[in-house]
Amino acid sequence: MTKVKKSSMLLSCLLLAALVSLLAYIDGSASSYIVRITRLCAINIVLALSMNLVQGFTGIFSLGHAGFMAIGAYTVALLTIPVAKKETLFMLEPLIAPFNTLTLPFGAALLIGGLLAAALAFLIGLPCLRLRGDYLAIATLGFSEIIRIVITNAQSLTNGAQGLKSIPKTANIWWCYGIALAVLIFISLLISSSFGRALKAIREDEIAAESMGISLLGHKMLSFMLSAFLAGVGGGLYASYIGTIGPDVFQISRTYDILMIVVMGGMGSISGSVVAAFLVTIGQEWLRVLDGPLPFLPFWPENGVSGMRMVVFSILLLIVILFFRNGLFGHREITWSAIGRRLSALAGHHKDGEVKAHE
Amino acid sequence: MNKRVLEVNHATMRFGGLVAVNDLCMHIDHQEIVALIGPNGAGKTTAFNMITGVYTPTSGSVTLNSRSITGLRPDRIAHAGIARTFQNIRLFKSLTVLDNVLIAQHLRLTSSWPAAVLRMPRYRRENEQMYRRAEELLTYMGLWDVRGEIANSLPYGMQRKLEIARALATQPVLLLLDEPAAGMNPAESAELTELIRGIRDRFHLTVLLIEHHMDVVMDISDRIYVLNYGSLIAEGTPAEIQQNEDVIHAYLGGDDDEA
Numbered sequence: 015m016t017k018v019k020k021s022s023m024l025l026s027c028l029l030l031a032a033l034v035s036l037l038a039y040i041d042g043s044a045s046s047y048i049v050r051i052t053r054l055c056a057i058n059i060v061l062a063l064s065m066n067l068v069q070g071f072t073g074i075f076s077l078g079h080a081g082f083m084a085i086g087a088y089t090v091a092l093l094t095i096p097v098a099k100k101e102t103l104f105m106l107e108p109l110i111a112p113f114n115t116l117t118l119p120f121g122a123a124l125l126i127g128g129l130l131a132a133a134l135a136f137l138i139g140l141p142c143l144r145l146r147g148d149y150l151a152i153a154t155l156g157f158s159e160i161i162r163i164v165i166t167n168a169q170s171l172t173n174g175a176q177g178l179k180s181i182p183k184t185a186n187i188w189w190c191y192g193i194a195l196a197v198l199i200f201i202s203l204l205i206s207s208s209f210g211r212a213l214k215a216i217r218e219d220e221i222a223a224e225s226m227g228i229s230l231l232g233h234k235m236l237s238f239m240l241s242a243f244l245a246g247v248g249g250g251l252y253a254s255y256i257g258t259i260g261p262d263v264f265q266i267s268r269t270y271d272i273l274m275i276v277v278m279g280g281m282g283s284i285s286g287s288v289v290a291a292f293l294v295t296i297g298q299e300w301l302r303v304l305d306g307p308l309p310f311l312p313f314w315p316e317n318g319v320s321g322m323r324m325v326v327f328s329i330l331l332l333i334v335i336l337f338f339r340n341g342l343f344g345h346r347e348i349t350w351s352a353i354g355r356r357l358s359a360l361a362g363h364h365k366d367g368e369v370k371a372h373e
Numbered sequence: 374m375n376k377r378v379l380e381v382n383h384a385t386m387r388f389g390g391l392v393a394v395n396d397l398c399m400h401i402d403h404q405e406i407v408a409l410i411g412p413n414g415a416g417k418t419t420a421f422n423m424i425t426g427v428y429t430p431t432s433g434s435v436t437l438n439s440r441s442i443t444g445l446r447p448d449r450i451a452h453a454g455i456a457r458t459f460q461n462i463r464l465f466k467s468l469t470v471l472d473n474v475l476i477a478q479h480l481r482l483t484s485s486w487p488a489a490v491l492r493m494p495r496y497r498r499e500n501e502q503m504y505r506r507a508e509e510l511l512t513y514m515g516l517w518d519v520r521g522e523i524a525n526s527l528p529y530g531m532q533r534k535l536e537i538a539r540a541l542a543t544q545p546v547l548l549l550l551d552e553p554a555a556g557m558n559p560a561e562s563a564e565l566t567e568l569i570r571g572i573r574d575r576f577h578l579t580v581l582l583i584e585h586h587m588d589v590v591m592d593i594s595d596r597i598y599v600l601n602y603g604s605l606i607a608e609g610t611p612a613e614i615q616q617n618e619d620v621i622h623a624y625l626g627g628d629d630d631e632a
């Protein structure tokens with residue numbers, strides 16, 4: 015037992031070291047395009063894990079992610095854009111206090127963005143989390159749109175439709191992967207704890223969970239607020255990643271983008287979300303050629319069909335869902351002992367003492 | 374010794390125009406095994422749902438150990454010490470047998486979620502305690518060897534046992550069993566009868582069960598309540614109930630006695 019734990023710990027450290035060297039290599043030697051995509055992968059890991067917590071582990075069909083991201087993104091933008099830049103940005107109406115004179119370090123801004131998103135989740139959750147299934151989806155979708163409309167109209171706070179430019183691009187590869195790793199560890203520890211088991215129980219059967227003494231509202235609220243916090247942090251990272259944000263960045267389609275990662279990886283699989291975040295992010299970039307002209311197809315419009323990549327991507331997603339009904343991973347996780355079992359099975363020799371790893 | 378554990382006072386449950394349970398009065402003393410019987414649709418499960426907080430009685434009250442639990446949420450009632458099983462098995466289907474029993478102990482956890490995430494010493498102790506209790510319970514119920522199986526993949530009889538194990542894991546004072554012998558053959562239901570008695574003695578429990586298998590009911594019950602069309606028509610020892618004209622009439626005049 016402890017031996018197994020020790021060797022997994024060692025393997026994890028080795029993997030981490032390999033990852034750090036790979037990132038250092040990409041950061042130093044790869045093209046800025048590759049670096050950008052690599053960073054986006056990490057941001058999508060944060061967003062996918064945050065959504066998987068509510069959707070996959072708690073079974074709450076919440077579609078408010080874009081709204082929580084927007085809160086984090088605007089908070090980070092307002093707290094990190096230099097004061098001088100803000101004055102030139104807000105042309106129609108001046109920015110209100112205290113943001114007009116305040117700048118904070120990126121880390122603090124991220125944290126505040128997350129906390130604000132969580133606070134908003136509390137307010138939204140109180141009425142909405144009592145709803146069931148589809149009603150909750152529609153209500154959260156509506157709230158996400160309301161947030162966007164408020165952002166569009168709160169000219170003196172958000173600069174309205176003009177959006178915010180010159181957000182410092184602090185979110186380099188180390189920020190992105192540092193936070194992604196922290197979120198990964200946090201979610202793993204939460205899910206494998208008694209609270210994680212309670213969330214899964216709610217997903218499985220609300221009536222039974224409640225009869226076993228699990229407070230539905232309390233635990234759903236916990237999951238919803240933590241998820242909103244992480245979505246806010248992810249949104250803050252995203253703001254710093256793209257440098258320019260406006261209300262249209264946080265349309266419902268942002269929520270669908272993340273949902274796609276979660277579904278493809280498997281609702282309720284942490285490893286699935288991580289792997290799918292890479293696949294989907296890189297895949298979408300890679301398929302970008304489809305949006306442009308395709309000269310080898312004689313019947314294809316000369317200037318290409320914009321949006322073609324999303325069509326192809328959606329078809330690919332459909333295929334994944336049709337053939338792996340629970341996504342690539344289902345509820346399963348990649349663990350060292352699982353890899354070990356696979357390897358020894360491949361090598362053809364059976365180990366007698368099955369490893370019973372209970373956390 | 375004759376401590377009142379449960380008291381149901383004039384409880385009525387109305388669904389629109391339908392009176393599912395009408396003015397029900399019953400009580401159960403410490404370590405008694407009491408059966409609630411009656412034809413299909415008599416209101417037995419509805420009575421369970423009123424006791425466990427799934428429904429709030431339209432009128433009347435329920436007390437546990439002299440404390441009113443009327444109108445409390447189901448999770449609060451579980452905290453207060455009532456655990457139940459369901460007529461149509463409601464396990465956490467895609468989770469393991471072990472997880473099912475661990476989850477039922479979550480309500481006794483005193484650590485906060487940050488303490489759990491950070492694996493603070495107190496949480497670790499509590500978590501280890503949960504695993505120990507789970508092992509003890511699953512071993513007692515003969516399910517320890519299948520602890521790693523997905524609940525849904527177990528044979529029917531084992532799923533019923535797992536539901537009982539899960540209910541016990543909440544550390545109840547009163548256990549409600551909704552048709553525990555449903556779908557079992559005579560040998561299995563005889564074994565179940567012994568199991569329920571064993572549980573009562575070992576965990577010092579009080580048991581209320583709904584059951585259609587009359588051999589089980591007559592063998593196990595200290596007392597029996599009989600419902601028909603939502604109303605109590607008889608109460609007494611198995612011997613008294615077997616002689617009761619109204620009961621015989623309700624069963625012969627009503628539906629079949631087998632679900």
Ligand SMILES: Nc1ncnc2c1ncn2[C@@H]1O[C@H](COP(=O)(O)OP(=O)(O)OP(=O)(O)O)[C@@H](O)[C@H]1O
Pocket residue numbers: 388391393411412413414415416417418419420460632
């Ligand atoms: N939520 C509800 N809404 C409306 N009617 C209900 C509801 N729950 C139960 N009933 C009705 O109340 C009556 C009693 O149902 P209940 O399930 O309590 O019967 P039961 O005695 O458990 O029967 P069985 O032996 O078939 O399980 C039935 O007529 C049922 O249709």
Ligand SMILES: [Mg+2]
Pocket residue numbers: 417418419460
């Ligand atoms: Mg019933």
